[in-house]
Amino acid sequence: MHLLTSFILAVGILSSAQAALSGYAPVPATCPGTPLVRNATGISTSESSYISARAPLASAALGAWLKKVNSAFSTTNLPAVALTTSGGGYRSLLTGAGVIQALDSRDSNVGTSGLYQGLTYQAGLSGGGWLLSSFAGNNYPTISNLETTLWTTAFAESLLVPDNLEVGGAYTQISADVLAKNAAGYPPTIVDVYGRLLAYQLLKGPDGGVAIQLSSITGFSNFTSHNVPFPIITSTNVETSTGVCTPPNNTVIYEFSPYEFGSFDSGVNAFTQTKYLGTSLSNGSPTKATCETNYDNLGYILGTSSDVFDELCFTFPLVADVPGILANISAILAQTHTLTFMDEYAIYPNPFYKYNHSTLVQAQSELTLVDGGESHQNNPLFPLIQPARSVDVILVNDNSADTSGNFPDGSEIYQTYMQAQLAGLTKMPVIPPSATFLSEGLNQRPTFFGCNDTSKITIVYLPNYNYTFPSGESTEKVEYLPSETSGMIANGGEVATMGGNAMFPTCLACAIAKKTGDTLPAACTSCFSTFCYN
Numbered sequence: 001m002h003l004l005t006s007f008i009l010a011v012g013i014l015s016s017a018q019a020a021l022s023g024y025a026p027v028p029a030t031c032p033g034t035p036l037v038r039n040a041t042g043i044s045t046s047e048s049s050y051i052s053a054r055a056p057l058a059s060a061a062l063g064a065w066l067k068k069v070n071s072a073f074s075t076t077n078l079p080a081v082a083l084t085t086s087g088g089g090y091r092s093l094l095t096g097a098g099v100i101q102a103l104d105s106r107d108s109n110v111g112t113s114g115l116y117q118g119l120t121y122q123a124g125l126s127g128g129g130w131l132l133s134s135f136a137g138n139n140y141p142t143i144s145n146l147e148t149t150l151w152t153t154a155f156a157e158s159l160l161v162p163d164n165l166e167v168g169g170a171y172t173q174i175s176a177d178v179l180a181k182n183a184a185g186y187p188p189t190i191v192d193v194y195g196r197l198l199a200y201q202l203l204k205g206p207d208g209g210v211a212i213q214l215s216s217i218t219g220f221s222n223f224t225s226h227n228v229p230f231p232i233i234t235s236t237n238v239e240t241s242t243g244v245c246t247p248p249n250n251t252v253i254y255e256f257s258p259y260e261f262g263s264f265d266s267g268v269n270a271f272t273q274t275k276y277l278g279t280s281l282s283n284g285s286p287t288k289a290t291c292e293t294n295y296d297n298l299g300y301i302l303g304t305s306s307d308v309f310d311e312l313c314f315t316f317p318l319v320a321d322v323p324g325i326l327a328n329i330s331a332i333l334a335q336t337h338t339l340t341f342m343d344e345y346a347i348y349p350n351p352f353y354k355y356n357h358s359t360l361v362q363a364q365s366e367l368t369l370v371d372g373g374e375s376h377q378n379n380p381l382f383p384l385i386q387p388a389r390s391v392d393v394i395l396v397n398d399n400s401a402d403t404s405g406n407f408p409d410g411s412e413i414y415q416t417y418m419q420a421q422l423a424g425l426t427k428m429p430v431i432p433p434s435a436t437f438l439s440e441g442l443n444q445r446p447t448f449f450g451c452n453d454t455s456k457i458t459i460v461y462l463p464n465y466n467y468t469f470p471s472g473e474s475t476e477k478v479e480y481l482p483s484e485t486s487g488m489i490a491n492g493g494e495v496a497t498m499g500g501n502a503m504f505p506t507c508l509a510c511a512i513a514k515k516t517g518d519t520l521p522a523a524c525t526s527c528f529s530t531f532c533y534n
């Protein structure tokens with residue numbers, strides 16, 4: 001992260017006519033007839049319908065994959081399997097992309113190929129949220145397609161590097177976008193500009209895919225045909241009114257899906273409709289004659305999930321004069337208002353304002369959201385371990401930078417275990433502390449947690465490891481040469497297959513099929529003794 005420099009840039013102020021042409025600004029719309037806020041007593045009826053329709057497709061694909069691996073697997077009563085990708089900037093995006101590719105029968109031919117087609121949920125946060133957004137926001141092309149048609153070029157000339165800002169006229173257009181949001185009554189923050197810059201790397205379509213909202217995914221063909229796992233992106237909340245900059249370890253974890261935004265966590269325990277984010281609500285009802293749409297711009301949401309600017313924790317304006325991307329971002333914002341530390345947050349009008357069920361946040365008119373991994377849980381597991389969701393097995397691709405070499409050491413998933421205990425989320429299996437990961441090498445190869453306990457989810461832990469490429473790239477590295485992009489993705493494929501280990505696909509299948517309670521192939525016995533932690 002660079003430090004903020006002085007605001008020396010003069011960018012022309014746009015006319016309101018120009019601003020109105022932007023696809024970024026929120027747009028007033030008729031309010032829906034259905035309630036905009038609900039108590040989190042379960043998953044939404046929309047999600048429930050999706051999962052019901054997805055189940056037979058996922059089961060058929062999962063069954064086909066199990067049979068391909070070993071014809072002795074039974075294919076009745078198959079479990080629901082999820083995949084998560086951690087935070088970790090482009091390192092995690094690229095490693096996670098390789099994992100998806102190695103699981104995707106459209107895009108690889110290895111032992112694990114076809115398992116992606118059997119997934120029910122897919123979650124991402126921060127860099128993992130960039131990956132999920134790029135995949136889902138472009139209607140689920142293959143990773144190869146994204147690599148060749150978007151990422152290779154975009155990552156080599158990253159817009160997060162000041163010298164590259166004007167590539168394709170992006171900076172001028174992005175300025176117009178955030179000024180249009182301001183003109184619509186929503187003062188932008190650093191996260192608006194940052195999210196727009198990122199969207200140019202991740203979304204196809206004019207002006208960095210500006211027309212793509214998170215709720216747009218509900219209309220995409222692969223979603224309407226229930227062809228893909230249900231996507232969830234996470235973020236955390238900072239109660240800025242209490243004078244802190246970053247969230248405590250037990251902070252509320254929010255989830256964004258194409259249908260809903262909210263949290264199952266106590267203190268919020270409510271959801272609103274993603275499409276109408278931005279609407280001013282009080283006690284669950286609109287305060288104006290119209291609701292807002294278009295606030296759920298996907299670039300803004302993937303920027304929210306990866307907002308680490310709160311870590312700077314400083315007051316504006318700064319006197320530092322180190323040039324960097326923040327100087328450019330601030331120069332745009334300075335046209336609309338005097339920057340304060342609130343510009344370090346993603347701002348959402350609080351959907352749970354005066355909603356007395358949401359005891360923790362009902363007094364706040366705005367939510368100030370930051371990176372989903374800020375509370376030291378860098379894997380987006382909380383949405384998937386809720387009793388409301390039926391998930392039996394989670395593939396956790398952890399690309400955190402916990403060690404000095406930017407590899408995971410288990411501390412992030414251990415933190416999730418600790419917080420799950422405190423929150424009474426009993427489906428989370430026992431995870432040992434990082435000292436055990438390090439001493440037993442669990443951070444350098446796949447490990448299965450919760451194998452033996454039918455009351456627990458089985459976690460298949462897939463840590464980033466440098467099988468074929470030095471994949472411990474710094475989180476701050478924002479520019480990748482084409483050879484680095486391809487090397488990282490290829491190494492991610494090795495993460496999913498344990499470096500092409502001949503037994504691993506069978507053992508992965510055993511871990512999944514174990515949740516059915518059916519008789520397993522004989523080969524599973526040695527798999528469990530090799531891979532099960534408990």
Ligand SMILES: *[C@@H]1O[C@H](CO)[C@@H](O)[C@H](O)[C@H]1NC(C)=O
Nearest residue numbers: 106139140141221222227228
């Ligand atoms: C999404 O739809 C396109 C077009 O029908 C198809 O080519 C692609 O394979 C689908 N993606 C998935 C993940 O099934």
Ligand SMILES: *[C@@H]1O[C@H](CO)[C@@H](O)[C@H](O)[C@H]1NC(C)=O
Nearest residue numbers: 248249375376411412414415
């Ligand atoms: C929060 O978690 C981090 C990382 O696991 C740990 O170092 C820190 O001590 C925890 N903070 C508190 C207040 O428990």
Ligand SMILES: *[C@@H]1O[C@H](CO)[C@@H](O)[C@H](O)[C@H]1NC(C)=O
Nearest residue numbers: 009162165166171323327328
């Ligand atoms: C970004 O900021 C630097 C330093 O203030 C400035 O020299 C440069 O012109 C800016 N880039 C753009 C595209 O405005």
Ligand SMILES: *[C@@H]1O[C@H](CO)[C@@H](O)[C@H](O)[C@H]1NC(C)=O
Nearest residue numbers: 283284354355356357358359
């Ligand atoms: C919360 O609001 C509902 C009506 O919306 C009311 O019935 C209930 O008494 C309120 N609860 C508290 C604790 O204020």
Ligand SMILES: *[C@@H]1O[C@H](CO)[C@@H](O)[C@H](O)[C@H]1NC(C)=O
Nearest residue numbers: 037038039040041356357358
């Ligand atoms: C939501 O929970 C509150 C209590 O926290 C209750 O007053 C209200 O009736 C609930 N709403 C619905 C629709 O169940």
Ligand SMILES: *[C@@H]1O[C@H](CO)[C@@H](O)[C@H](O)[C@H]1NC(C)=O
Nearest residue numbers: 405465466467468469470471
């Ligand atoms: C992986 O890291 C180890 C330890 O730093 C190193 O010895 C090895 O050469 C690396 N392998 C690759 C492919 O980068």
Ligand SMILES: *[C@@H]1O[C@H](CO)[C@@H](O)[C@H](O)[C@H]1NC(C)=O
Nearest residue numbers: 451452453528529532533534
């Ligand atoms: C799992 O259960 C099997 C059979 O009940 C037992 O033999 C094995 O030791 C258990 N494994 C672990 C790691 O607890």
